[in-house]
Amino acid sequence: MKNIVRSVKGTRDFYPDEMARRSWLVEKLKTASEAFGYQRYEGPCLETIDLYAAKSGEELVKEQAFVFEDRGGDPITLRPELTPTLTRMVASKENELAFPLRWWAFGPFWRYERPQKGRTREFYQWNIDLIGSDSVQADAELLAVAANFFKLVGLKSDMVQILVNDRRLMDRKLTDIGIRNEMKPELLKLIDRIDKQPADVWEKNVAALGLDMGQIGAIKALLANGDLWQESVELSKIFEYVEALGIREYVQYSPKIIRGLDYYTGLVFEAHEVKGDFRAILGGGHYANLVADVGGQPLPGVGFAMGDVVIMLVLEAYGLLPADLSYPGTVFVTVFDEELLVESIKLARHLRENGFNVILAEPDKLARQFKLADRLGVKFALVLGPDELANGTVMVKDLRTFEQHSVSRNELGSIINH
RNA sequence: GUGCCUGUAGCUCAAUGGCAGAGUGCUUCACUGUGGAUGAAGAUGUUGAGGGUUCGAGCCCCUCCAGGCACCCCA
Numbered sequence: 001m002k003n004i005v006r007s008v009k010g011t012r013d014f015y016p017d018e019m020a021r022r023s024w025l026v027e028k029l030k031t032a033s034e035a036f037g038y039q040r041y042e043g044p045c046l047e048t049i050d051l052y053a054a055k056s057g058e059e060l061v062k063e064q065a066f067v068f069e070d071r072g073g074d075p076i077t078l079r080p081e082l083t084p085t086l087t088r089m090v091a092s093k094e095n096e097l098a099f100p101l102r103w104w105a106f107g108p109f110w111r112y113e114r115p116q117k118g119r120t121r122e123f124y125q126w127n128i129d130l131i132g133s134d135s136v137q138a139d140a141e142l143l144a145v146a147a148n149f150f151k152l153v154g155l156k157s158d159m160v161q162i163l164v165n166d167r168r169l170m171d172r173k174l175t176d177i178g179i180r181n182e183m184k185p186e187l188l189k190l191i192d193r194i195d196k197q198p199a200d201v202w203e204k205n206v207a208a209l210g211l212d213m214g215q216i217g218a219i220k221a222l223l224a225n226g227d228l229w230q231e232s233v234e235l236s237k238i239f240e241y242v243e244a245l246g247i248r249e250y251v252q253y254s255p256k257i258i259r260g261l262d263y264y265t266g267l268v269f270e271a272h273e274v275k276g277d278f279r280a281i282l283g284g285g286h287y288a289n290l291v292a293d294v295g296g297q298p299l300p301g302v303g304f305a306m307g308d309v310v311i312m313l314v315l316e317a318y319g320l321l322p323a324d325l326s327y328p329g330t331v332f333v334t335v336f337d338e339e340l341l342v343e344s345i346k347l348a349r350h351l352r353e354n355g356f357n358v359i360l361a362e363p364d365k366l367a368r369q370f371k372l373a374d375r376l377g378v379k380f381a382l383v384l385g386p387d388e389l390a391n392g393t394v395m396v397k398d399l400r401t402f403e404q405h406s407v408s409r410n411e412l413g414s415i416i417n418h
Numbered sequence: 419g420u421g422c423c424u425g426u427a428g429c430u431c432a433a434u435g436g437c438a439g440a441g442u443g444c445u446u447c448a449c450u451g452u453g454g455a456u457g458a459a460g461a462u463g464u465u466g467a468g469g470g471u472u473c474g475a476g477c478c479c480c481u482c483c484a485g486g487c488a489c490c491c492c493a
Contacts (some may be wrong), residue, residue, distance in 0.1 A: 006483075006484080009484070009485095010485095063419080063490090063491080064491070064492085076435080081492095081493090094443090109493080111491085113419095113490090113491070113493075114419080114420095114485090114490090114491095115485065115486090116449060116486065116488095117485085117486065117487085118493080119491090119492075119493080120493095123493065124493090125493055126493090130419095193490095194487090196490095197489090197491080208453070217439080221486095259492095260491070260492065261492090263458095279492075279493075280492075281493080282493070283492075283493070304493095305493055306493060307493025308493080310493065311457095311493090334451095334452085336451075348434095363454095365448075365450085366451055366452050366453095367451090367453070368453090369452080369453085370452045370453040371452090371453045372453085374453040374454085375453080375455070377448075381452080381453085383451070383452075387451085395451085395452090396450070397453090397455070402453085402454070404455095405467085414486095
């Protein structure tokens with residue numbers, strides 16, 4: 001490899017093909033969000049570190065945020081997540097906004113982590129929140145947004161599943177087992193990663209918190225109980241509502257879903273590819289009082305975030321990424337020779353004035369011009385040679401089917417209009 | 419931040435410590451009004467970077483860089 005200055009570790013270059021895929025993804029997110037009445041918003045990528053001091057996972061900010069000083073010496077953070085920004089935006093205009101709010105966003109985030117498959121240091125994230133409602137209906141709606149997005153991009157319920165749980169239910173069950181409140185946060189973290197640690201290591205870690213063998217056994221029984229949701233009024237309603245929303249087959253109960261972020265207080269959920277070859281596609285939950293922490297009136301809500309990296313890997317694995325994104329609807333106008341260049345310029349102009357995107361070639365062997373058109377991935381190539389000029393026609397070649405027809409200028413628009 | 423694996427042509431990968439290769443793609447021509455195929459010819463490169471051992475390093479050793487797996491965390 002030549003001696004080219006490197007890009008920053010964990011960042012990605014988006015060449016036109018990749019950029020087209022990202023734009024395609026954003027279109028799908030927009031469609032899925034707007035179908036439920038969500039409006040797009042955006043915040044700054046730079047924030048003060050104070051914004052994150054109040055909440056988030058402490059580790060997320062202390063260990064994983066990019067923090068640096070600006071030229072005035074003030075500490076600046078590249079946002080590692082959007083929720084605190086959203087919280088501030090809502091709190092500052094709490095009295096003028098129409099609640100419940102339905103907002104979505106898509107933008108870049110940064111976390112200083114070791115890059116792996118599905119995890120980069122600079123990534124894009126879809127955030128969607130419903131703020132100002134404490135209802136189970138609102139929780140179910142967010143599950144429906146996620147599931148309908150999956151449907152929209154062709155991911156069936158045998159490819160992805162949304163696993164749900166409720167922190168209130170888990171809290172109750174832990175109390176029943178005799179777990180003291182001070183012990184619960186640590187224990188919940190361990191429950192969250194029970195499948196990541198060998199069984200004996202996990203038990204050792206739980207025992208280290210001060211649990212006896214009986215309690216450990218009770219927790220293991222709890223985590224193996226797929227019907228536990230029936231003891232939760234809220235989860236029972238969730239399953240009733242997702243049935244009515246037509247997405248029941250996407251939603252599944254799992255007592256092991258806890259989520260790392262501290263501000264979740266009720267429903268928590270994660271979407272996974274079913275074969276387990278990927279990290280979580282999206283994750284979210286219900287929070288009781290996000291806005292109060294930054295000085296507003298307490299406002300409950302529910303939301304989730306989806307990174308661009310994992311979802312694109314999953315879509316690629318299932319062959320669901322569209323192939324012909326490079327030049328949809330762009331027309332390639334060849335130039336027969338230097339003498340006819342002006343005629344081709346006029347033809348290209350005429351087409352642009354009629355709403356077409358047009359690439360005008362430069363005089364060269366026609367074979368070379370066609371080869372370029374082929375590599376660019378355009379659908380139509382036009383030839384305007386002496387014969388066509390003499391009888392007022394244009395040769396239109398469909399590069400996909402290899403068919404070509406001589407058509408009049410008047411017919412041209414309708415021929416290439418699809 | 420911890421442990422392990424990997425890095426060779428644009429891409430996918432070969433090469434016992436002994437002359438750096440194949441497939442594919444690319445360029446040119448056969449084809450002076452046409453990109454699919456075929457045939458012919460051609461170029462692929464500081465073997466991720468730097469140092470060390472050796473008569474000799476793609477291969478062994480060290481450092482660094484990158485991305486992959488697990489941990490951690492999480493999108």
